[in-house]
Amino acid sequence: MSAGLPRTLRLLPWTGPEAKPCFLITDDDGGRLSRLADLTEATQLDMGAQLLAHAEDLLPDATEAQLRFLAERLTEALRDILRVVESRELRTRG
Secondary structure (H helix, E strand, O other): OOOOOOOOOEEEEEHHHHHHHHEEEEOOOOOHHHHHHHHHHHHHHHHHHHHHHHHHHHHHOOOOHHHHHHHHHHHHHHHHHHHHHHHHHHHOOO
């Protein structure tokens, strides 16, 4: 890391042991772990959009078991998306 460059803290789109947040301390946005985090965020957002479309199709005729499974998956997707939003807010406040 170069002297004089500001270091930033980035919330990563995954958690560590015991579901604790993971952070990356960096002085640039181009490192390998930053690129992996960018790809993971994009994948999480895409999966959330696909799940929402699936839910819209499934809801009218869903069984109780299907609704429970869907609610669990939607909860996971929402948790991922909120983590992405929080990470991006932290980076824009810089």
